[in-house]
Amino acid sequence: IVLGYWDLRGICESIRYLLHFAEVEFEDKRYTFGSAPDYGCPEWKNDKFNLGLDFPNLPYLFDGDVKLTQSLAILRYLARKYKLVGESEAETMRLDVLEQELLDLRLKLAKVVYSGPAYEKLREEYLKILPEKLQLLSNYLGDKKFVNGNKVTYVDFILYEVLDFNYIFESTSLDAFANLNSFRHRFENLPAIQKYMSSGKFSRLPIFGPFAAIGGKKE
Template sequence: MAPSYKLTYFDLRGRGEAIRFILHHAGVAFEDNRFPKEQWPAIKPTTPFGKVPVLEEDGKPITQSLSIERYLGRKFKLIGKDEWDALQCDIAAETLGDFHNQVVQAFFNPDAAKKDELKAAIIKDQVPIYLPKFDEQVKKNGGFLVGGQLTWADLHFVATLQVSCDMLGSDVVAAFDNLKAHREKVLNLPHIKAWVAKRPTTPF
């Protein structure tokens, strides 16, 4: 019998969307357990470490978004052809995480003026560090991030970078042709396209 899945996360794309992308692409049914932020104080103590997302597989909780994604990547054969490819998936996802974490910190800065200043600095100083290298990586790998084939890193990248763009208020991918084509390729995967067309509309 196939395992059952339940994903618990805020009613946002955020760090939960890449997990949703992987599950949808794999054609796996799952319970998308969303909650408004107002419910978080009550839900937090019920999670293993006071954080979400939490993915339950047959009732067993799995925490940490990248760990969940790696696990699903292995399970659904989305890690490339060998251990080297699997490592490259990890590197791509964690490197994007370095960029994305800066965006998140800027976005949630409580000082509106400082928030705008930090976002502008990311666009000016950090985008030119990260995105050209990712653009070249996609070019070298035949339109994908790793090994010339679709991996969980591609699904993670598109889902996460779109959240970064939304938080920055700027489509920073638009200036990079290979990344734009990569985004379109992922968003046009049949199960991903169907999901994006029907998913709840959220700010990020």
């Protein structure tokens, strides 16, 4: 298996978590941005239309004859392959709903950090709506260990990323939500995740590209 993406967390880290959690050997192919102002990447420019992808983009996944792009398509494919999905229609629907809610919130945050001169204004607006969004996530998780109860599913990888992104964005954002904080720590202490996070392969930063207002640099 080969997973290709930028050398940052972005929309791909949840896929990396899944592969490490499932203890799958894979090549973690990382592309690096060039310097300002265009941040071009000659290596990706050269690879983009020469990899046999139907819709050339990052991230991409190669698994034997399978060639995929689109982060969610990749995540779902791997989740099905390694049985990290719902076991009933009711569970699948529950995961589908939370998956989409998390992606909506992640997109809202991305729009803020990539907003350029409007960053401070949009940050303030985002922080006003965030507690309500986190309260809904807290209610949905309840007293369960993971989204689907005791069993880890692919949506847990997305949930962790969204919570951690928001914690890095505003360190007090999770203070009122004990179960969300507990989930973060529980996830980080999963043996395979702990092993990955303590290795040289993992870095909490950067989350976003170098042109982001926050989280776009290694420090």
